[in-house]
Amino acid sequence: MTFEDRKGRGRYSSRSDRLFTGLTLVMVVAILFLAGLMVLQLLVASIPAMQALGWHFLVGMDWDPVHEHFGALPFIYGTLASSLLALILAAPLGIGVAIFLAELAPPWFRAPVSFMVELLAAIPSVVYGVWGLFVMAPWLRNMVQPWLSEHLGFLPFFQGPGFGVGILAAGLILAIMVVPTITAVSRDVLMAVPNHQREAMLALGATKWETTWKAVIPYGRSGIVGAIILALGRALGETMAATMVIGNSLDISISLFAPANTMASIIANSYAEATYGLHAAALIEIALILFVITLILNIVARLLVRRVAIGPVRMEA
């Protein structure tokens, strides 16, 4: 083999290397570009609404496209109410399942239950919507809401007629949909807690529960909080299931029985009929707000989950 040959060959290889590395680099930059473009385009498209409506958009309670009044507060409220309700229901359940899977269940039982919980996450949200509309909402209307208004009707949350669909239904369906997120992430976090944490506690004579509650969960606390925030992000942005069971009303009501709208559902319901510029711009601004909120929540959640993955968390005394 001559020197010339080797030189030629060497150059050829480095060129193909550079080509391939360059190609992968382009794709990576494309992802960043895409993220940037998304923010920029939504921002530009919602400028007309920002100029015309200003801060009134965030605090106004009147949404009336016919008279060009746009206040998004009912939808912000609907989103927060349904998502918080979902978390109140889903967080204890999801963490309970995670404890069951990580600490208690024998391996032969853990695998199929984990599998079924992951199946819950794989089912499309529109199918949850169909089930929520035809199965869960009638059950709420006929069984749950009469019971609630009879026994807890003195609370403002459980007053008024129960239609089945409404904030309660949306919160419940969102809870069912975010449980797999909370469970999967918390289970991984709990499994990542080193065994010497458990052994030390058990050696001191603690019961299994005391070990879990006082040695395992505090160690993975930030990861579990991250899982809940991740679930919150998912609940805030979930569109189809919430749209189908929330009842679509433009008013704010303190009662959980009342129909409402979330930010995602008002977009899904009325963007197609947004006949003039300001109406469309207002809906795009809602999308932008939703985007920014979920972005922030995701960043916070990822940082918290990563802290557990990276190494031991310093324990408070």
Place this chain on the structure above:
Amino acid sequence: MSRFRRRKLVNYVMLGLAGVCTAIVLVPLVSLLALVISRGLAGLNLEFFTQLPKPVGEPGGGMANAIVGTLTMVTMACILGLPVGILAGTYLSEFGRGPLAGTVRFMSDVLTGVPSIVVGIFVNVVVVIRTGHFSAYAGALALAIIMIPLVTRTTEEMLRMVPNSLREASLALGATRARTVGSIVYRSASAGLITGSLLAVARVAGETAPLLFTALNNRFWHHTLSEPIASLPVYIYRYAISPYKDWQQQAWTAALVLVLMVLTTSVAARIAVSLRK
């Protein structure tokens, strides 16, 4: 003694509660699957796969156009999204060092949490408004945007599981880095890459929100890819919220078909990954 008994009691009660939580969580899953199967089967027949939707009041009809539409858009989304995701994942696992890789890794994690309706609005603003019409392209693009971060992250994880000794052996034999990645790393991680791609496909096949304002819907067959196109998820949504009994029945049947498609894909993906282990 009484304190021991109390601690023991608390132990059993709390551990029992964890088990109860698991049972409660599985109830809706069982109910959902049972009802989708039983009510879906009631309307399932050959016509569903071969006929176009019928107008209200006319019995029969199917969703052939929606099934083909979903398959078409998912295929297009794969063509657009898989190369980007797999190559970006390759960069993160094989070449990426320093702040750029860290940023992109973080951004793709964050992008997986962006609500799909926001992606739909984005594509609507960028493509539909500019071109002036709803199209299969726009729908596929929205699905691809949802796929890319998912595929990027799973690709990176799968490639990282390939032992370094394989790369070193290949490089020591004089292969270039591109060659090493192409014929050694990809080949060793192929099952994982297929799993990641299948999971992403399963995820986007059921997406409705990004299609509402991009692909819209179509009662008939699409003739070109630059016109509105029907899809199963959008049909399920439209038919479920309609007041007509036979349309609602069709929605259940379509839900059964969609769930079967999505679950087979995602179960296949999990089997692929468990075979490898």
